[in-house]
Amino acid sequence: MTLDPQRSLSKFRSLLHISSILNANLDLHQLLPLIMLYSKDLLEAEASSLFLLEDEEFLYCEVALGEKGEIIQEYARLELGEGIVGMVAREKKPIALEDAYKDPRFNASMDKRTGFKTKSLICVPLFVEDRIIGTLEVINKTNNRLFDSSDLEYLISLSEVAATAIQNANTKDSLDKRILELSLLNEFERLSVSEKSLHELGKWILNRVLEYLGATSGTIYLANAENQELSILSAKGIPEEAYEQIKVPYGTGVSGWVADKRESLLIHNLDLDPRYNKLSPYKFESKSLISAPLIFQNELLGVISINNKLSGYAFQHSDLDLLTNIAARLSSTIKNAQLFHQIVDTGKELNRAKNIMKKIMPSILPSTSELSYGVAHIPLEQVGGDFYDVTQLEDSKFSILIADISGHGLSAAVLAAMAHMVLKNFEQDIKLSPSLFLTTLNHMLYGKLAGNFLTAFYGIIDLKNNTILCANAGHHAPFLLDKKDSPIVQLDVKGKILGLIPDLFYDEKTFPFSSGNRLVMYTDGITEHMSKDHNKRYDEDLFQKAIQKSKSLGAQSSADDLIQAAKDYVGSNDFADDVTVLLVDRI
Known part of the structure; x- marks a missing residue:
């Protein structure tokens, strides 16, 4: 057949125009109908369809373009090798038929x-480099002509x-979903210690998950292991009066x-x-659904199911992967909320928790003529996850500890109480060795912190030898300074956080600690203090300068001054995390 040069030129101009439009950063749901429309028009066909390859297993088509230009939306699935489309995908070669039924x-x-x-x-294959991603098909040349x-x-x-x-659209979609996932998981982290009721929490979580997945209805179920059944915690698309x-x-x-x-399904x-x-x-308005189990440490807490994608399209494996990742973190949030509400459902239980934390925090530190202390402890809520301790072990040896459970509020306080109870029962020989102390504590806490972790600094002050022997488990290194003119230094000893990795060993180091020295231990609530508009942040450098500035004050006055300096710098008295500062002066 002789090609018409004018017709060929027109077709290639159309291809250039189509190319510029299709590569204009469109999302997949805008893109697929456009590709079919342009293929139908370019080939002067009555209809077109586009199948995509899913997980190298099968082909699916959600939209086709009919002879009147209308979008036909119906999920169709083909195995590789099934029909013309499946054959093209499997063999990776185009097929043209003059009479399909023959x-x-x-x-x-x-x-x-x-x-x-x-x-x-x-029907032609769609390739990205040498990898097939689907097929594109045009059907019936107009006016009974042949292709x-x-x-x-x-x-x-x-x-x-x-x-x-x-x-390109798939890559952008994957990045967008990853950003949404990280954003949502960060919100869940803050919800772990929320005082919302479980019902309110479920409602809030479901709305956020639907928003992030671009869906309009779904259900969070809670599991009842005794009855082997699910009940509704929160739902969109089911009347609330029907939950029970x-x-x-x-x-x-x-x-x-x-x-x-x-x-997951x-x-x-x-x-x-x-x-x-x-x-x-x-x-359900649409025919597609994704669902994932909510499992915390092998305990089934429930199920989350999401339906009715806003776009009208079916969910894909990338959506399921996102929901599965969300479900994993959501399980921890729900478990923490359940534990939280077991304790705070009544004021009596809250008071009990506050009394427990008062017992953890020593009201009187061991008296000696050679040490003086300054303490500032400000939990974000009524109770928190920071704790500290000073204990006299021998005539001239004192242990010092500062620790911080991840998170804050009552759930962190419960875990802090548990950790404190564990370490208080250690034998004397363990308490005299910072390395053995942290190694043993990690062993005892591993797998018991409900997905949280603990940072801690532990040291032994030896008044006879004028030293501090210490080890660190992922905590901010304390500052050591001489009240005269020596520069401030950090106790450079490192180790991993407690409770997440089994069988860790902690190094220990010895530093001089003699008359006129001051040790400043702290949790990160003070060095991460921010203004309400988040434009000003207090940091470690500013904290060091404040330490130097207040070194002439007594230990308690200095501790109070350090807290005030952080508040003054950012212009806010409200910290966003628990704050603890512990000063030990060698007199």
Whole structure:
């Protein structure tokens, strides 16, 4: 067939125009209909379809462009090798048919479902480098004409542009989801010690997850291990007055299957899935669903299911991966909230927790003529996760400790109380060795902090030898200074945080500590203090300058002055974390 030069020039100009539009940073849901529209128009076809490869296993199509230019939205799935599309994907070669029904490879089932009559077609693979990502198909040349070799060349050229645009859109989508995931997990971290009721917490969490996943309905279920069933904590799409009546036995329906198997689940088309209860009074607007178990340390806490994507498209594995990651962190948040509310449901329990923390914090430090102390302790809430201790071990030896549980509020206080109880029961020989003390403490706390961790600095002041023998577990190194003119130094000894990694060993070092010296220990609540607008932040350098400035004051006056200096610098009295400063002066 002789090519018309004018027609060829027009087609390639159209390809250039299409290329610039498709690569304009569109998201995938905008991109797919455009690719089909342009392929249909460029090839002068009656219809077009685009299938994408999912997890190297199967092809799926959610939208097709019909003969009247309308979007036909129906999830279709093909195995590799199934029909013309599956054959093109498997063999990675284009196929052109003049009469589809005469070719044994053609699958007429789609025509039967839609009522559309396929006559001729061209289907080409979509490649990114040497990797196939899907197929692009045009069907029926208009006015009963046949596709020719030039049409095949045009569609191959368009497929190259389309594949690159799809890959770019997928990359952008993955980055966006990762940013959203990190943002949401950070919010969950702050919620771990929230005083919201469990119901309020569930409602807030579900709204945020739906917002991040771009969906309109979903359910968070709580597990009842005794009854082997799920009940609703929070839901969008189900009336609140119906929550109490809905109980889902493990193994029944979609959520019951997830609870029973403890596996995440993606369903592209609920109508085709036997686990979906089609008689349920509460129907979903779309046919796609993702669901993940909420598991904390091998305990099933519940299930989260998300439906009705705003775009109308089916959920994909990238959505399921995001929900699975969210569910893992959400489990810790829910568990912490459950523990929290077990303690704070009544004022009596809160007072009990406050009394426990008062016992942890020594009201009187051991008296000696050679040491004096200054303490400032400000929990963010009524109780917190910071604690400190000074204990006389022998006539001339005193242990010093400052520690900080990650998080704050009552949940951190409970963990701090547990850690304090553990270390108080150590034998004397363990307490006299900072290395052995932290190594043993890590061994005792490993796996028992509910996903949290502990930082600690522990030292032995030896008045006879004028030294401090110390070890550090991920805590900010204390400052040591002479009240005269010597420069301030940090006790440079390092070690990993407690409670997350088993079988750690901690180094210990000896530093001089003689008359006129001051040791300043602290938690990071003071060096991370910020103004309310977050434009000013107090930091370690400013803290060092304040230490130098207040060195002529007594230990307690200096501790109070250090707190005030941080408040004055940022212009706010409200700290965002627990704050503890412990000063020890060698007299």
